[in-house]
Amino acid sequence: MPNPILPLWEYIPDGEPRVFGDRVYLYGSHDRTGSDSFCDYKLKVWSASVQDLNSWQCHGDSFHSRSDADHESDTAEWTDRELYAPDVVCKDGKYYLYAYIVGSRGCVGVSDRPEGPFKLLSKYKYDESDAGDEGIFNDAGVLVDDDGRVYIYYGFERSHMNEINAGNMFEIVKGSYKPDVIPAGNNDDDFFEASSPRKIDGRYYLIYSPKKGSRLFYAIADNPYGPFKRMGYIIDNGKDYPGGNNHGSLCCINGQWYIFYHRMTNGTIMSRRACAERIEISPDGTIEPVEMTSLGFEASLDPYKVTPAEIACVLKGGCFITEKNSFSRPVTNIKTGSVIGYRYFDFGDDFSGTTMELCLNVSGCGCSSTVHVLIDDYENGEEIGVCRVGMHDGEYKGRIKCVTGRHAVFFKVEHDYSGWFVDAFKERNLFDLNEFVFRK
CATH class of the missing domain: 2.60.120.260 (Galactose-binding domain-like)
Incomplete structure (x- = not known):
């Protein structure tokens, strides 16, 4: 499947790719056609077999912050704002959705299936002193570590993290708050938003959007609390292309690593579409920048096909x-x-x-x-x-x-x-x- 990797009419930015079983699932925001603002009041899930990345299946809506003709709101008790940049992890056979809601306290949904739909489990529970980012948990990304402990990374203009109670998956562990896990500086590669954690070969990676928002950077640490060392950028969606913000993460599919990200369309920064590029991770953990291509999951394009x-x-x-x-x-x-x-x-x-x-x-x-x-x-x-x-x-x-x-x-x-x-x-x-x- 070439870039963009989903059908012509689908807008899924802020992609979080996850392999569960024999399928890769793409979780992300949902942009609206012709909109003058980011995101939607619903989330959608797409997936493909790891053996066939040319055939993506839409699983429909997975979560709602406003009711529509077919679904009731999952968050009507406290907010009806737009849903941004979700993440999903698996713990003890259940799948947990971490939803950022604009200007509102975020929440956790749960499902028995990776595609959902997700039912509201709880809003985040925390003492005010144990949460950064004014308790909103902007663009939260979650890591389930090998020992079963669970960590959440988030923030706007400053990077924050906490440990989550692995017993209920929504309660912030008291005393676990750590600010500036990517130390602040005065450079274009300073943290801005879009936290996405991964653990690869014993190293902790944090993918993020920097002040230069068209790029995706990565940082590495030897423990989940950091500090994370800024290593450089992986992809730039504004290189010879109408750029905008960027958000995505790493995923290994059948032994091949990919960076998932999004591109802009419709002459705005609002209509964003999911893309992927092959990357290589060196033995020392570093990742060389890759160019944007038309390939997606293809090795090459066939010039003799339309x-x-x-x-x-x-x-x-x-x-x-x-x-x-x-x-x-x-x-x-x-x-x-x-x-x-x-x-x-x-x-x-x-x-x-x-x-x-x-x-x-x-x-x-x-x-x-x-x-x-x-x-x-x-x-x-x-x-x-x-x-x-x-x-x-x-x-x-x-x-x-x-x-x-x-x-x-x-x-x-x-x-x-x-x-x-x-x-x-x-x-x-x-x-x-x-x-x-x-x-x-």
Whole structure:
């Protein structure tokens, strides 16, 4: 399944991936289509077999802070605010949902199944002196350690943690509060929010969003109370792409580690979609930064199958992905100088000619333009041909050089106008890109 990893119409940001049994579950916030604010009043759960990451199943709504046509509110007793950034852990055969509710005391839900639905167990119980973050527990992440002890990490602008009573899973252990588990500094990599703990090969990791919010950083400690040492960033959703906040975590699936994160769509920072990239964890525990790709769980993309434009991982020059309806998400606002990029296609090593054909399916905007096709790099890569796009909806074709092997592909767009009114076309939307395919 390429990035984004869920169907076109689904918005699941703040992803917390968890493997339970033979399935990987993705828990996260739920963004609303066309909304001008973050998140929703419900949570949803998706899962896939660890043997088939191309087939994700929606398990429906799992928890509610407001009633809707099919569900009663789980939190009506004290709040009806939006649900942000949940986490789920398994303890003694039950599954516990930790829900952050905007401006309200958070809560814990419980289910016999990892997909839920989750029934309210309790609000967090604590003495005021034992909880940081004004007792809200912003973006809480939970770790069940090997010895059965349970820890919760949370915070906004400062990192906090506590131990949870493993006997009831909602009571904060008195005297366990520890502030600044990631020591504060004055750098772009200082903690901001989005705590997500993991234990890997005996080391404690804390994934978090820093002040530079388009990145996900990680920190490591040799015990759950820290202090955690800031190690660097793993992924940046704003690198050559319309960025925004970021939130996600690590997950090992069939021996392969992934970083889950989200990207923005619809020209806002509100419509966020789940993505994943392969990573490697070195023997010393460090993680090298990875680039955004179009791959998701794929090893490579097939250029000879139709590629939806919306899996672009490079969008420069003002263009962005937008939702027209449940079936269509083109790249829009394509102007002269825009770059649309995809990593990576495997063109194979077998061909009988020197050229192949690129076919673009576009929605016209009354302009004429030229699409320059580059491989490997959008600035210094080899240009293998061009495809001219006209004013109307439809298919446009261009003959390009036949290439072999694995390559990133970039479309660099320029308008075809000169003369008196050339400046007027610099800010024109030239066309919308729906999909494309290469043909030998």
